[in-house]
Amino acid sequence: MSAEGWDAKSRGNALGYRVFGFFLHCFGLNFAYANLTYVVLYFVLAAPKQRAAVWDYYRRTWHYGRLKSIWLVYLHFYRFGQCLVDKMAMLHGLTDKFTFVKEDGYDEFLQSLDAGGVLMIGAHIGAWEMGSPFFGDYAGRLHIVMFDVEYQKIKEAMHRGEVQVPYHIIPVNDGELDSIFRISEVLQEKHYVCMQGDRYVNDARREHITFMGREADFPQGPFIVGAKMRVPVYFYFSMREGKQYRFYFYKAQSNERVGSKAHQSDLLRQYAMVLEEMLHRYPQQWFNLYQFWQ
Amino acid sequence: MAAYTESLIDRLSEELEISRESFVPEALLKDDLGFDSLDMVDVVVLVEEIVGVRLKQSDFIGVRTLGQMLDLIESKRQE
Numbered sequence: 001m002s003a004e005g006w007d008a009k010s011r012g013n014a015l016g017y018r019v020f021g022f023f024l025h026c027f028g029l030n031f032a033y034a035n036l037t038y039v040v041l042y043f044v045l046a047a048p049k050q051r052a053a054v055w056d057y058y059r060r061t062w063h064y065g066r067l068k069s070i071w072l073v074y075l076h077f078y079r080f081g082q083c084l085v086d087k088m089a090m091l092h093g094l095t096d097k098f099t100f101v102k103e104d105g106y107d108e109f110l111q112s113l114d115a116g117g118v119l120m121i122g123a124h125i126g127a128w129e130m131g132s133p134f135f136g137d138y139a140g141r142l143h144i145v146m147f148d149v150e151y152q153k154i155k156e157a158m159h160r161g162e163v164q165v166p167y168h169i170i171p172v173n174d175g176e177l178d179s180i181f182r183i184s185e186v187l188q189e190k191h192y193v194c195m196q197g198d199r200y201v202n203d204a205r206r207e208h209i210t211f212m213g214r215e216a217d218f219p220q221g222p223f224i225v226g227a228k229m230r231v232p233v234y235f236y237f238s239m240r241e242g243k244q245y246r247f248y249f250y251k252a253q254s255n256e257r258v259g260s261k262a263h264q265s266d267l268l269r270q271y272a273m274v275l276e277e278m279l280h281r282y283p284q285q286w287f288n289l290y291q292f293w294q
Numbered sequence: 295m296a297a298y299t300e301s302l303i304d305r306l307s308e309e310l311e312i313s314r315e316s317f318v319p320e321a322l323l324k325d326d327l328g329f330d331s332l333d334m335v336d337v338v339v340l341v342e343e344i345v346g347v348r349l350k351q352s353d354f355i356g357v358r359t360l361g362q363m364l365d366l367i368e369s370k371r372q373e
Contacts, residue, residue, distance in 0.1 A: 180331045181351035184338050188348065205332060221332055228335045254334070259309065 018160075020085075021092045029089055029243070036081040042054050044077050051077075052291040059287060061212050061293070072077040073228035079284040083127040083240055091157075091165065095133040109234055112251070113138050116190025117231040121222045121267075123275055124287045126239040128194070131247055132166050139202070142167040143186050145179065145195035167194075172201075178217040180225075187229050194236065196272050198288060207265065211272050214278060215294040218268055226252065226264040235274045239282050250274045266288055296368055302344050309336045319361030327360065337363075347371050 007138045024032055046050055058069040089097060112118050122128040132139050144167050146154075151171035158165060170186070170193070172179040183193050200206040200219035207218050226233040233252040238245050251269050256263040279286055301308045307314045310333055316326065323329040329337070338349050357363050 177331050177334055177351055177354065180334050181338070183333060185350065202330075205330070224332050225335060228339050230339070259336075261311075 001241065014198065018157075019070045020088050024085070024092055024094065026087055029085065029094070032085045032089075033082060036078055036085065040074065040077045040081050043081075044074055047289075049291075053288075053290050053292065056293070061214060071169070076284050077288075079240070080287055081286070082176045083287070084162050084242075086240065086245075087127050090130055098130065098245060100130075100134045101241075101244060101246045103248045105244060105251065106247070107252060109249040112129055112232040112234070113141075115194060115232075117187045117229075118192045119187065119222075119226050119229060119231050119233045120192060120194040120236040121226065121233065121271060121277070122194060122236050122238075123196055123198040124284065125275070125278055126237055126285045126287075127245070128196075128236065128238045130240075130245045131236070131238045134245075134247065135166075138192070139166040141191040143183075143193050144196075145170045145172055145183065145193060146167070147171070147201070150172050183225060184229065187231050193198065193225075197224070197235075197268075198275065198292075207268055209268065209272055211293075212276055216292055217294075218272070220264065220268075223264045223267040223271070226267045227254075228259050230258060231266060235271055237274075237278050239278065239285060248274075248278070296364075296371075298345050298351060299364060302340060302367075305340050305344065306336065306363070309340065317360055319359065321360045322358055323363065324358075341367055345371055 018034075025034075049071060054073045055069060058064045058072045059066075060075075064072065086098065109118075132142070135142055146169055148171040151169050154165060154169065168186075169184045170179050183195075187193055198218060200217060200221070202219070202221075205220045205224075207220050207223075208215065209218060210216075211218075235248075235250040235252065237248045239248065250270075252267050254263050254266040254270075255267045303317045304314070306312070307317060310327075310329075312327055321327050343349050345367055347367055349367070349370065353366055353370065354363075357366055
């Protein structure tokens with residue numbers, strides 16, 4: 001089982017991706033953003049579970065009033081739509097439409113990449129995919145861990161020549177050994193692995209912590225890999241600021257015994273702390289659109 | 295039994311928090327020891343650290359018990 005209300009699938013299909021790509025090429029980004037104003041309204045009305053989750057986020061996590069929350073729910077879906085548009089634009093090769101800003105920690109991050117074997121743990125905030133062109137020559141050694149259903153969609157689009165993916169993908173299915181071995185192998189080959197640390201698919205492998213003042217479950221997997229594989233662990237986020245994306249790199253540091261359970265928990269604790277900091281800076285870019293908190 | 299076996303099993307028992315007595319050759323990795331995919335991270339890392347052998351997924355085809363896994367490690371070590 002996975003996190004309640006989340007089924008590892010995203011909305012959208014191959015035809016949708018194709019039509020969207022066509023419009024992006026013909027009419028540009030601003031046209032796509034303008035169309036979002038009514039598309040988003042449809043989704044706000046037609047996606048009650050996601051709407052309820054965002055409502056809960058503003059009402060119970062941020063403690064905003066009803067009127068403000070109504071407006072923020074719409075805005076939240078709109079920001080989500082903008083990030084999706086940006087990701088599609090990037091996959092269709094329109095990278096020159098964006099500017100990228102590196103935050104502190106980038107030089108140290110590059111040094112780790114040069115040394116080889118780095119685990120990056122991201123989250124469903126902002127749009128991490130926007131970083132792939134920014135990684136330049138490093139992208140060839142970048143392996144993104146994603147759920148198999150998502151991978152199949154991208155693979156189909158790649159076969160049709162509709163999208164360009166500069167990184168490698170490690171597809172995962174719950175309980176399968178392939179992905180764990182693949183992650184281990186590419187890290188040993190001094191490549192980089194990027195995985196998301198905020199969603200779990202295995203009920204038995206989750207850790208309960210306080211996050212943003214509320215109780216929530218996080219997956220153990222990324223933090224087990226981070227603790228055991230003896231490679232530098234970075235928390236990586238790519239956040240939207242208009243047509244500019246700002247990249248954040250935080251290196252995890254732990255005094256716990258390498259590989260121990262305490263080490264895993266310490267990594268998760270640091271991750272949650274950094275993720276909270278990101279949400280305080282970019283509250284509208286929290287894209288876990290399901291009942292995340294208990 | 296190879297010299298490293300005791301050390302490897304001790305570390306697996308400690309890291310995975312599984313009783314040392316459960317590590318008998320006929321123990322099924324999944325059903326008796328409760329190994330899941332994330333536990334294999336420990337197996338791969340500890341085998342490399344203690345025995346100096348790097349295991350791949352293809353090595354595990356047909357491996358179901360602890361005894362079979364130890365035989366696999368020993369055969370890889372002798373390669």
